[in-house]
Amino acid sequence: MADVIDIAQEIEELALATAIRSRKAAPGLKLQPAGICQNENCGEDVTGDRLFCNRACADEYEETKR
Numbered sequence: 001m002a003d004v005i006d007i008a009q010e011i012e013e014l015a016l017a018t019a020i021r022s023r024k025a026a027p028g029l030k031l032q033p034a035g036i037c038q039n040e041n042c043g044e045d046v047t048g049d050r051l052f053c054n055r056a057c058a059d060e061y062e063e064t065k066r
């Protein structure tokens with residue numbers, strides 16, 4: 001049986017690691033690589049753990065989030 005406190009700490013560490021890895025991203029921004037560009041206006045296929053097909057889409061996504 002999983003320990004609830006352990007899981008909470010694990011999530012906290014994971015969030016911290018993610019924040020450090022992507023300092024440019026806004027805190028709380030949680031995107032998971034899904035094989036497609038996260039820009040709703042695009043939807044292109046992307047490979048690996050990429051979130052966007054290119055920088056322009058990433059920038060556009062940031063803009064549309066506001």
Ligand SMILES: [Zn+2]
Nearest residue numbers: 037042053057
């Ligand atoms: Zn795209």
